[in-house]
Amino acid sequence: MSTARDTWRKQPFIANPVLRYGLYAAIAVYIVTTFATLPIDWDRMVQGLSRAGRIFGGAFPPSFQRSELLIDGFMESLKIAILATVGGVLLSIPIAFMAARNIAPLSIYYFGRAVIIIARSFHPVIVAIIFVKAVGFGPFAGILTLIVYSIGFVAKLLAEKIEEIDPGPVEAMRAAGAPFLSTLVYAVFPQIMQRQIGLGIYQLDSNLRASAVVGIVGAGGIGATLANAFGRYDYDFALAITMVIVGAILISEAVSGAIRKRIA
Template sequence: MTDVLIFPTRPARRTRLWRNGLKLSGWGLLLAFLGWSWQSAEIAPGRLVQDAGNMATLVRDFVPPNFSAWRFYLEEMLVTLHIALWGTLLAIVCAIPLGLLSAENIAPWWILQPVRRVMDALRSINEMVFAMIFVAAVGLGPFPGVLALFVHTTGVLAKLFAEAVETIDPGPVEGVRATGASALQEIIFGVIPQVMPLWISYSLYRFESNVRSATVVGMVGAGGIGVILWESIRGFQFPETCAVMLIIIVTVSALDLASQAVRKRFI
């Protein structure tokens, strides 16, 4: 039985040719699509070489960085961190119930579907767009930045939280149910302990990414170091821009390292 050689019969050979043809035309289509998007994005690598002189001048304008207002930069960086912290914290608080309500093994479909669609909407719009809207609504300053991060992050975390809930082991939940616990108690004792490590890890990850986002919401007037960054770029004050960018890089890297260390303890 094991040593049977298989000779392709005529129809088999024909289907293989047909399949190969399909595969080739699939690749052709993909290439054509990539070419079309190349054109529409106006990608011109030649210009990088052509204008290399300009680039070099620009880079030279950035050095040496000008740290003369460092105290002010650090203060604004701190505000940025506070924006990220509160944006994330409010989002976590809202994402816990919303995440549970959009998990298939917890909520019935007539709750799950509407909640998921709203979360999709919150997620699909970028923080910057929300920031512009909230600046119009509540005025300039850090608060619209907090609101923008809060709204967008709620959409992201609710989805991640729900996915964690959907992978739990149903056994412990049933164990809790069998003691006569209420539905809420089933969630508190059966579900939450199981998803806690993942939830913490997702929240910390979103905090890191919100610190990065908080550095740019200022560009539309929503407070923090982004405001300085935007003003110095617009005023062609490149040494100052460089100093601000260095401060952002150092802070974000330090936070990433810190939050990785915290996350490791929970996994």
């Protein structure tokens, strides 16, 4: 054979060697400086291991003795999730219309988008802590929080769906001289209703998950029960609560998945 090539190297992902080694160096520097500057208390970490042993020792077996508290907390979470889902799904309809480019005038469109972006940017726990300060401890703050959370998700997807609708029926209705509201009811709603119900069921599931969490900062439900158990070092009760939360999430995930499969 003519050539006797006996070397071959895989071409690197970044062809420019300066850029490549620069990137490696930057990553190395980042890792070193981050670990050096993060306020990590190594002694405390080492102590943590024995503490972990104590906590897990205290958590087993899980205690269901105060099951009344547990059931109350769980039912409250369920109510929060249901009411927030209904409120959120209903409220997200007008907001979605405001945020749909093909329906709303530009100024209203920007307003609608802004509402959605703000609702999406904040983790529900942050929203919850603000509502707790504004309207006091308890499930009402939780409901408001999850309404905001639902709007961020449902209104966004619904607005996208509205933007994708077939414009034909809308034009036909306008041509027939129908007023704005009738146009919505007859030409737009039929095209988005199914999606909205599916989103609602999905949102009920995610609200149930989230309602367990917002309680930790005082917005009612089983999260509050859990935070209290942790605060009082009742680790066996905390484990029981966690097990109930996990079980409920798994069941609700399965149920909501099954329902959505049926209506889709």
